[in-house]
Amino acid sequence: MNIIGELFGKSPFGSLLQHTKKVYECVKLVKPLMQAVLEEDYKQVRELQDRVSKLEYEADVVKHEIRSNLPRRFFLPVNRDELDNFLKCEDKIADGVEDFAVVLMIRETKIHPDLKEGFLDYVNQIVKVSELLMNAAEEMVNLAETSFSGAEAESVLDSIRGLGEEEWKADRMEREIARTIYSLEAQLDPITIIFYEKILVTLGRIANEAENTGDLLRQMIVKG
């Protein structure tokens, strides 16, 4: 009955932060996954894939909760569509990690010694790109506090400025590894090559989605 009570809906930004944290948990498992494969510890790979799967599901739950708490009648400090797109894109990061984990899990692929360093470097770069985005996205609640403007917003925009370049570096590394793989093709069986490709593609997707999410975060701040 009290009209002031009816004024407020559930702020999505707390839940958005929660979603970001879950996705970050997924991202943190990328390097352990790669290391497990490099050490041929396939039991560890299966365990990690299990964890990723659970985390990805939990992120989905948060995503659905955010969507269901934002009917059209609420007025938000940012554009609703941009918030929705950001959420969708961030979710795809978690999806990408899961796809990567599944690829590693379904076949006990051995990494050729000449490729180990390349893969490790590539994974480090992917994680670097993702962490750049995740650290910025974790400022979501502080951004809401300062109404997506001022020094805090500037600082977040600054931190995601480098995303594009880092993602481009990742792309270049991917191409290098691919060239190395094909230079070794005589020593590798076709199915292993297929799986190397799957690994590269799923990893690349993670970085891509991180970059796209960064773009959408920028739009949320700038266009409001």
Next chain:
Amino acid sequence: MAWNIGANDVANSMAASVGSKVISIKGAIIAAGLCEFAGAVLVGSHVTDTVRKGIVSPEALVCGTGAGEVNAAALLAIGMTSALLAAAIWLNIATWMGMPVSTTHSIVGAVAGFGIVAAGFSCVNWGKMGQIVASWFISPVAGGILAFILFKLINKCILGRERPARAALKGAPLIVFIVTVVVALATLYKGLKHIIQGIEWLTGSWAVVIAIGLGVMCAGFSAVFIRRALADKTRLSIPEQLEHVERIFAPIVIATSCSVAFAHGANDVANAIGPLAAVVHILTCGTIVMKVAVPFWVLALGGIGIVLGLATFGYRVMATVGEKITQLTPSRGVAANIAAAITVLACTRLKLPVSTTHTLVGAILGIGIARGLGAVNKDVTKSIFSSWFITVPAAALIAVILFLLGKVFLLSTFIEIIQSAAAG
């Protein structure tokens, strides 16, 4: 009526404090009780005058009914009593039906209602009514615009800075200054004459000087505390500084909530006391001419009623509102409260009865537009409009019925009382 006001409305004045969890509900009730009472007795006479004789002009009643002055006085007394009862009845019906309802709109509708039936259309002061209805539109909008500007300023000058804690060292005392000056000015400027005799010198331009002086004093005090709390925090990360700044705003939220409670008491006590003051005057003096100021004890009675309502029922209402309003962090609460307090106090000094709740809603919506809140339900504006269009006619209708009943059964009784009062 006063009890009803205390039970339902007062919770909204302290909502920002309770919602941001800077004060316990018990503390909020005590603070609100004190401030509502203070507002009612210190500044309540202005709007009370409007309700007791501004809407239905007693003189017009005489001409309109063509009756003798005693008859007209009796009719006025019956009418005002009916209006009071009608508003109280409608409040309870609406609450029982779960509809949001405003005490201000109920009483104004009821008084206008009986006025039309008692002596025809011309007996109601339509000019004043027009002003009042206009103020019902303008007060939420004004609250919204003020809150928008205030929050944008707070955001730009304090929260958005590279070092929010450092900016708050100067900004927060300034806010304290503004709040103090506004409340002091609203109370002192050409006011207080009905309580303390012989202090005309206090209420003129001296009032401005004293208000500013008080403002500087309070700002100075607050600056000391703020400096102690924030001076060593200006090198932390932005999020940590923001947290400290919000903490500094906490006592300011309480102070501004008290201002809203003060303003609410000043504006809304009239809803309960205005008609009563008219009836008391007629039955004790036997005349319909009301040049005498509203007696202090009448205002105090209203104030006590409000406090009682708050103390008994207000606890539960405040708890409910407090749970739902958590998005209103201290920085937002301060902006909303100041905007509401300034608007309601201004309307009170302009002798216009307005709804504090609707003004607060306007203020909160204003902050939402300034991107300060996570999710604001803009459909609430529909609720407000519909409550106007239902409440005013409904209260008027009930008042009319009661008035006609009273006219039939009680007219002679009232006439006797008035004649003896006029004679004695």
